[in-house]
Amino acid sequence: MSDVMQTAANASDAPGEIRTMNMIQAINSALDVAMARDEKIVVLGEDVGYFGGVFKATEGLQKKHGKTRVFDTPISENGIIGVAVGMATYGLRPVPEIQFADYIYPGLDQLVSEAARLRYRSAGEFTAPITVRSPFGGGIFGGQTHSQSPEAIFAHVSGLKTVIPSNPYDAKGLLIAAIEDNDPVIFFEPKRIYNGPFDGHYETPVSPWSKFPESNVPEGYYRVDLGKARLVREGGDVTILAYGTMVHVAQGVVDAMAIDGEIVDLRTIVPLDMETIAASVRKTGRCIVLHEATKTGGFGAELSALVQEHCFHWLEAPVERVTGWDTPYPHSLEWAYFPGPVRLAEALKRIMQD
Amino acid sequence: MTGRNLPPLSLHVPEPRFRPGDEADFVDFEMPVAGAVARPDIAAKPDAMRDMCYAMVRVLDDDGRAQGPWDPRLDAGILLKMLRHMALTRAFDERLYRAQRQGKTSFYMKCLGEEATSIGAAHALDYDDMLFPSYRQQGLLIARDWSIVDMINQIYSNKADRLKGRQLPIMYSVKEANFFSISGNLTTQYPQAVGWAMASAARGDTRIAAAWCGEGSTAEGDFHSAMTFAAVYRAPVILNVINNQWAISSFSGFAGAEETTFAARAVGYGIAGLRVDGNDALAVYAATQWAADRARSNHGPTLIEHFTYRTEGHSTSDDPSKYRSAQEGNKWPLGDPIARLKQHVIALGIWDEERHATMDREVAEQVKLAQREAEKNGVLHDGLKQSFDSMFEDVFEEMPWHLKQQQQQMHDERKAAGI
Numbered sequence: 054m055s056d057v058m059q060t061a062a063n064a065s066d067a068p069g070e071i072r073t074m075n076m077i078q079a080i081n082s083a084l085d086v087a088m089a090r091d092e093k094i095v096v097l098g099e100d101v102g103y104f105g106g107v108f109k110a111t112e113g114l115q116k117k118h119g120k121t122r123v124f125d126t127p128i129s130e131n132g133i134i135g136v137a138v139g140m141a142t143y144g145l146r147p148v149p150e151i152q153f154a155d156y157i158y159p160g161l162d163q164l165v166s167e168a169a170r171l172r173y174r175s176a177g178e179f180t181a182p183i184t185v186r187s188p189f190g191g192g193i194f195g196g197q198t199h200s201q202s203p204e205a206i207f208a209h210v211s212g213l214k215t216v217i218p219s220n221p222y223d224a225k226g227l228l229i230a231a232i233e234d235n236d237p238v239i240f241f242e243p244k245r246i247y248n249g250p251f252d253g254h255y256e257t258p259v260s261p262w263s264k265f266p267e268s269n270v271p272e273g274y275y276r277v278d279l280g281k282a283r284l285v286r287e288g289g290d291v292t293i294l295a296y297g298t299m300v301h302v303a304q305g306v307v308d309a310m311a312i313d314g315e316i317v318d319l320r321t322i323v324p325l326d327m328e329t330i331a332a333s334v335r336k337t338g339r340c341i342v343l344h345e346a347t348k349t350g351g352f353g354a355e356l357s358a359l360v361q362e363h364c365f366h367w368l369e370a371p372v373e374r375v376t377g378w379d380t381p382y383p384h385s386l387e388w389a390y391f392p393g394p395v396r397l398a399e400a401l402k403r404i405m406q407d
Numbered sequence: 408m409t410g411r412n413l414p415p416l417s418l419h420v421p422e423p424r425f426r427p428g429d430e431a432d433f434v435d436f437e438m439p440v441a442g443a444v445a446r447p448d449i450a451a452k453p454d455a456m457r458d459m460c461y462a463m464v465r466v467l468d469d470d471g472r473a474q475g476p477w478d479p480r481l482d483a484g485i486l487l488k489m490l491r492h493m494a495l496t497r498a499f500d501e502r503l504y505r506a507q508r509q510g511k512t513s514f515y516m517k518c519l520g521e522e523a524t525s526i527g528a529a530h531a532l533d534y535d536d537m538l539f540p541s542y543r544q545q546g547l548l549i550a551r552d553w554s555i556v557d558m559i560n561q562i563y564s565n566k567a568d569r570l571k572g573r574q575l576p577i578m579y580s581v582k583e584a585n586f587f588s589i590s591g592n593l594t595t596q597y598p599q600a601v602g603w604a605m606a607s608a609a610r611g612d613t614r615i616a617a618a619w620c621g622e623g624s625t626a627e628g629d630f631h632s633a634m635t636f637a638a639v640y641r642a643p644v645i646l647n648v649i650n651n652q653w654a655i656s657s658f659s660g661f662a663g664a665e666e667t668t669f670a671a672r673a674v675g676y677g678i679a680g681l682r683v684d685g686n687d688a689l690a691v692y693a694a695t696q697w698a699a700d701r702a703r704s705n706h707g708p709t710l711i712e713h714f715t716y717r718t719e720g721h722s723t724s725d726d727p728s729k730y731r732s733a734q735e736g737n738k739w740p741l742g743d744p745i746a747r748l749k750q751h752v753i754a755l756g757i758w759d760e761e762r763h764a765t766m767d768r769e770v771a772e773q774v775k776l777a778q779r780e781a782e783k784n785g786v787l788h789d790g791l792k793q794s795f796d797s798m799f800e801d802v803f804e805e806m807p808w809h810l811k812q813q814q815q816q817m818h819d820e821r822k823a824a825g826i
Contacts, residue, residue: 125657389798
């Protein structure tokens with residue numbers, strides 16, 4: 054290797070200068086940095102090429118990395134994920150985008166029966182190191198086809214990892230870690246917080262990410278390891294387990310109430326940082342699980358069971374689940390559906406009475 | 408990489424001819440001659456009419472005269488009704504698109520330039536034939552004289568919205584007009600239309616089904632499932648592909664148009680395929696009529712490709728100037744569907760410029776009044792217009808205990824919040 058190449062390789066390992074980025078820019082930067090480091094990484098999906106994606110997450114990448122590494126696809130989610138598995142089998146590291154999580158279902162067979170089980174059924178001969186990026190969650194008046202949070206479906210499938218970032222810094226570090234992971238990863242991007250954190254107060258305008266420290270993102274390479282939760286706020290009264298948009302709803306409510314809440318941002322739900330969760334609940338003795346997805350069979354049910362298994366003797370109240378209702382995501386009644394500040398505050402009041 | 412001394416493979420990634428800033432021209436487009444394509448018998452075997460998949464049925468010539476065996480020879484009443492329905496559809500789109508821009512609703516999708524594909528088809532079908540539309544077939548409802556006030560109520564998710572504010576704007580559902588609930592997911596309605604048609608056939612009914620999807624959506628697995636089932640059971644169904652050249656930012660090449668036509672998808676499945684000038688209302692009418700007669704006579708399904716152009720963006724959420732040449736729309740060689748039918752009826756001597764201008768004013772006024780009427784029931788962003796209880800209804804026929812509990816919790820919450 055020449056000296057020049059050596060220097061370049063070293064430079065690409067450095068986090069580099071700090072820039073202010075929103076979540077879209079951080080995701081774009083993660084893809085860019087990862088692609089520059091590893092020529093086996095390819096990005097594919099509907100509208101991701103010339104247009105740069107409907108949310109602009111892949112803007113400029115085709116121009117920079119070329120059409121055979123960043124390309125548009127036919128509108129076929131099972132095709133997108135199926136060819137990603139095939140490309141991975143060849144030895145590439147594909148990062149397919151599914152335009153909205155609500156459209157991922159035609160791709161389920163390729164994810165559930167193929168990507169997730171390839172390593173197992175071939176005893177490690179074949180693997181599918183793909184990272185499926187997909188905007189998810191509501192709060193944008195997208196109705197039932199642009200609002201869903203289907204993370205529990207994927208968490209239920211053995212062999213898939215599921216990542217949900219809550220801010221620009223994490224989004225970039227987690228996405229790089231996901232791409233470098235040798236197993237298939239579902240990377241759900243809460244689209245409501247692409248431009249700024251959202252605390253559930255829909256009547257007030259959202260402040261841009263630039264006003265928050267999590268928008269300080271290194272422009273180079275760094276990882277946020279999968280399976281490590283983040284303590285957002287330390288507190289002694291009650292633990293709130295959340296991820297994605299809901300982390301900010303929890304922060305808003307805890308700040309507004311005279312409750313010393315501890316907020317844990319799970320960041321990845323599979324693998325799960327049980328150690329951090331258990332330590333927190335054993336300290337506080339109370340636990341609220343918060344997610345936007347529907348309640349029945351939601352990931353909150355798993356969290357609630359795990360907390361009960363690991364922390365039963367420390368619990369002073371039943372674990373509360375604060376979630377979306379068990380209905381399809383409505384259009385006009387979006388804010389009556391969304392598990393916002395009122396629903397969480399009521400649950401906090403209840404759990405603190407016990 | 409192997410060590411063999413072979414030339415390297417290369418990956419073909421389609422690229423449209425024009426991008427923003429490019430001079431668009433369609434000099435390579437070979438304009439099919441109006442009236443030149445033969446009209447097969449409705450009982451023709453699919454393999455005897457494969458050439459139809461690569462030709463293009465056109466009726467109206469450059470002078471607005473109807474030509475050839477596909478001329479449906481419609482009377483003046485139907486011609487003028489189709490013209491008015493297209494004009495009303497365009498006026499409706501214009502005003503409701505603006506309503507979205509004014510913040511009265513969250514979303515809108517125009518069908519500008521594609522009006523003939525819906526209006527021509529709706530007029531050629533029977534009212535009780537079942538329609539399985541995609542999201543750009545508002546013209547079907549308008550051609551069935553469905554209330555545009557009702558459509559606007561849906562767009563506004565207001566208190567008169569029959570869908571109870573649950574669906575994204577324009578995702579209509581009108582059972583009374585035999586118009587299936589629009590999904591928003593792509594091509595899911597295709598196998599459903601085939602299934603409806605199979606049921607109709609199994610029960611000895613006389614009604615047929617018709618479905619629509621875009622050329623981009625033909626890539627979805629559901630398209631291919633539908634084609635297979637339609638072929639196997641000779642289902643009485645018309646499967647329409649609206650080839651408007653663009654799927655958001657992806658040109659038709661990303662659905663396979665570089666190597667073949669969408670009508671030719673029919674060949675592999677062994678069903679009849681037709682390719683028509685989608686900006687020629689008479690050609691759309693004639694092709695739909697042919698396919699309907701064929702289906703109703705137990706000769707099976709037809710795939711119809713409507714060759715047209717999406718003159719607007721995909722929806723209110725994208726800016727087409729970011730991914731395609733702004734000139735394409737104006738230079739589209741097959742012209743504007745309304746202008747072409749107008750030219751035809753003027754040439755027939757049953758219409759003139761003055762009456763046309765009057766009609767345009769009338770449909771604009773009609774939409775304006777309908778909008779005013781609908782706004783009495785509210786618009787999306789001036790508050791929550793639906794009953795809160797309605798959110799929990801229709802998940803199941805009967806509400807299970809856990810939904811009742813959540814419904815009560817919602818009321819408690821609202822009380823706590825002082826709403």
